[in-house]
Amino acid sequence: MSRLHDMGGRHGDGPVRPDSDAPQFEHPWQARALALTLAAGGLGQWNLDVSRHARERLSPKDYARFSYFEKWIAALANLLVERGVLTRKELSEGRADGPSALAGKTLRADQVAAVLAKGAPSDRPATTAPQFQPGDRVRSRRISGNRLFDGGHTRLPGYAAGAVGQVVRVHGAHVFPDASAHGLGDAPEPLYAVAFPASALWTHPEHPADEVITDLWQSYLEPA
Amino acid sequence: MHSPLDAAAIGRHDPFMPHDHHDHDDPHALLPPEPALRVKALETILTQKGLIDPLALDAIIDTYETKIGPRNGARVVVRAWQDDAFRRALLEDATPVVADMGFFGRQGEHMVAVENTPQVHNMVVCTLCSCYPWPLLGLPPGWYKSDAYRARAVREPRAVLAEFGVHLPADQAVRVWDSTAEIRYLVIPQRPAGTQGLDTAALMDLVTRDSMIGTGLARTP
Missing domain, CATH: 1.10.472.20 (Nitrile hydratase, beta subunit)
Incomplete structure (x- = not known):
């Protein structure tokens, strides 16, 4: 179900090499x-x-x-x-x-x-009422695949699937990539910034107070 | 919670994704193997078909090489340091506030500013691709698009920060923002101590690109 681009949390990539003086384009x-x-x-x-x-x-x-x-x-x-x-x-x-x-x-x-x-703004008039408010506890879907097309586009990273977090921002309704990438139109859904404690995502979190925040569409979430 | 689209889409096929290609069947494999020649071939064919104006490509490149870059973001940060009403409006709803300063457009359609404090350090990544606030910071640096940064920033941000020479105190929490949607995040770094007397230009020199991604701190004068 996964693809290589969904690499958040992966081990083995080695150090990040900052290149503050690198030109915008090397070639x-x-x-x-x-x-x-x-x-x-x-x-x-x-x-x-x-x-x-x-x-x-x-x-x-x-x-x-x-x-x-x-x-x-x-x-x-x-x-x-x-x-x-x-x-x-x-x-x-x-x-x-x-x-x-x-x-x-x-x-x-x-x-x-x-x-x-x-540009190309992705916000749209809401067609679904927001189900969650800031402060609500939510659980992300346990498998991060596109539910409409097997192997299709989705923006729920694998590392953030099946975790409990808290809504910290409501962004309004936005184009739903899982539909939009496959010819199903904008299908807008409410979009939320959801904060997950590092301890809910990783076996060995670096620090008990650290968090990862991801922007997730309503159908990626359920009440927790 | 299923999307209302689910039921209607059972058994649906995307005509453009009937099956995954095998790498040797992919149309791109028909282009020459060397990157510069691949790009040249594609540009040539598209230009012959009347679909590309090479001068438009020059104009796009010039925009991101010379017109749009991290000085834009630095201007926003310094104004937030200097003007508390501006700072509050920026944190409340950044998009119209930065648009008023002339910063808007592609990959900056929906902006959120997040502020570093002694309690919280913010840091931005895009684990799935390379989303980045172009109108405020220009195009992303190479390391931002690297597998190592994308893979590790969410799991071990403090180890990554150490590779940038940044060591946070144990009582400062890290919030890593993974840009999975079209919202673009700008970090407002903490204003360094001892900068009260500096004017706007001097302050802007303290605001590095990395400090607005959260992999650096503002410079001290």
Whole structure:
């Protein structure tokens, strides 16, 4: 049920190496990969949740061997073919067979500032009443998989599944990624920041007072 | 508690995810193996199809290399240090407050500011991917996106902080915020002692990027 991207709590990765003086992009292709992904997203053939899921469902072998922006490029190439924007033949030959019917949607240089400034808010008018308030004790679902699609996108990390915590913030209703990543529309649900004591998550918590807070949708939670 | 969607979705298939691909069938495997060539090939094909304006890519890169970065966040932090009414409004609902300062847009649509105190130290991670408040801090540094940080920040934040040279007292609790949704978190570091006489520019120099992620503290002058 799990995928490699869900790595919170994993052992064995070694030290974090702070690089406060590193350039924003070590290689020009990384900047290009970022920009290409953002611009291709503007064609409107998928949303943010779909593109995150495309990175997550790279084969474990690819996910592990690719660097960060290599994952982006691989996922972008997969999405472009899956959505019929490009063909496998075009990818393998390295050239276009002809112009695209989507060319009217192309992001132009003079539109970039406005598009980046606009963003893509995920809050929506509430269609479900919030079931919880700050201070409420809640239990997260015990298995962290997508309930709609086997192997589908979800944002309940494995380490936070089946734990009891406390609601500390109510964020309003937001697009539900488990649905949105799979063509089921926004399906907004109330979203909460839930604080879990470190002792509820880890066998050997570092400190009795420490907490981890995750943002969780209402259907990930039940009263505790 | 099941989602109301569950019942309707039983047996449903996402047409775009009929089965997981095997790595050798993946469309991306048709591109050349070397990263720079892969990106170049994709950009070339998309440009030939009229789907990419290379000048738009230049504009995106320029935005995040030269226009948007951690100085934005530092401006917010210093104002919170200087102006208590601003600080309270920021902690109450950060999104409109930072938008008024001109900081809004992609990956900063929903902002929450969390304040460090002698009792609580806040620290931000995205264990599932690399969510980060772009309009306030720019693009995330390499270590923020690394497996080691994503895996360990939630389980052993104090050990990770030590690797950044930060050692917290035993009576200060750590709150690690795992950005699993579209809410983006900005840490307001504690104002260092002995900074009463400093002006805004001098204070901003004390506010490092890492101090606003929570893997560092504000510098002392």
